[in-house]
Amino acid sequence: MYTFPHSFNSARLAICVGAFTSLLLFVSAVFGKEQNLSTNVATVATTKNCSKLLPDEYQGQTLDWSHLRAADLPRELKIFPDQQAACAMNTAICSEAESTKIIAVDVDVFFKDSAIWSKPEQLQPYMELVNRYYQQARITFNFRFRPIGELPAWTENRNQLSIIFAAAMPAPAGKVADAFGNLPAGKAVFNDVLMNRPDRHAxxxxxxxxxxxxxxxxxxxxxxxxxxxLLMTQGTSPQNALDILPEQALIMRIMALQRFGGRLDPVIACH
Ligand SMILES: [Zn+2]
Structure with missing residues (x-):
């Protein structure tokens, strides 16, 4: 659940154009009118120039989880611990999660009825930022924009990680939150109210x-x-950052591999 934006004071940002290439190629296939943009950015991407515009602390230092065993991860860091992989039953997956290999995960993206989000290029900087700080966990998301007609029912496609941009979609419990992520459904929802706060971030x-x-x-x-x-704190504070604990990284790596079709990928666009 996300109830309020977190504060962040830096004006510097990263644009890592290489990571956009596959996204934009897909976008151009689905949204033909974006062809010109795709071509331009793809051309830039061939330079492999990963400019470092994010603050140094967000340059994606990989965490060290070598001292951790997947089977011993603390329950209090897990949401719905009973629904998570049992490493006794998934030794190969947990062993791969414990490695330092990069895990790539496909994320389907849908624009439902949002009054704010309607074009893939609106989200590219945010998706790039997410991939930048998820390098702490050596996880990279491959965001794939999908036509709204392919949006699965809430309880369908539960092993395909999906995100939905909506006007005011309620959580399973019935409340319309700013945003929420739901492990059982494999889906996260971002409602327009999240961007309509009067005091926006600098x-x-x-x-x-x-x-x-x-x-x-x-x-x-x-x-x-x-x-x-930590990234997973709730609420807003001047202390907010984008930090991930090694234990959290390992939990996500297991889930990515065991539940959401994550694959070990030796290539990462920028680091
Ligand atoms: Zn939350």
């Missing part, structure tokens, strides 16, 4: 970039944490 990328990663964290098995520097 950093326009951060406003959406933080909730995106936070809700993906829920869908990948993470519960809320008290430490306000």
């Amino acid at each position: 950093n326009p990328y951060f406003l959406m970039g933080k909730p995106l990663g936070h809700e993906l964290g829920h869908v990948l098995g993470l519960a809320h944490t008290q430490d306000k520097a």
Whole structure:
């Protein structure tokens, strides 16, 4: 659940054009009118110039989880622990999760009835920011925009990680939150109210970039944490950052591999 944007003071941002290439190629196939944009950015991407415009602390230092065993991860960091992989039954998956290999996960993206989000290029900076700080966990998301006609029912396609941009879609419990991530359904929802706060962030990328990663964290098995520097804290504070604990990284890596078709990928666009 996400109830309010977190604060972030840096004006510097990263644009890592290489990571956009596959996304834009798909976008151009689905949204023909974006062809010119796709071509232009793809041309830039061939330079492989991953400019470092994010603050240094967000340059994606990989965490060290070598001292952790997947079978011993703390329950309090997990949302719905009973629904998570049992490493005794999934030794190969948990062993791969414990490695430092990059895990790539496909994320289907839908525009439902949002009055704010309707074009893929609106979200590219936020998705790039998410992929940047998820390098802490060596997880990279491959965002794939899908036609709304392919949106599955809430209880369908539960092993396909999906995110939905909606006007005011209620959570399963009935409340319309700013945003929420739901592990059982494998889906996260971002409602328009999230962007309609009167006191917006000074950093326009951060406003959406933080909730995106936070809700993906829920869908990948993470519960809320008290430490306000962590991505998974709830609420807003000057201490808010984009930090992920090694234990949280390992939980998400297991979920990505076991539940959402994550694949070990030796290539990462920028790091
Ligand atoms: Zn939350």
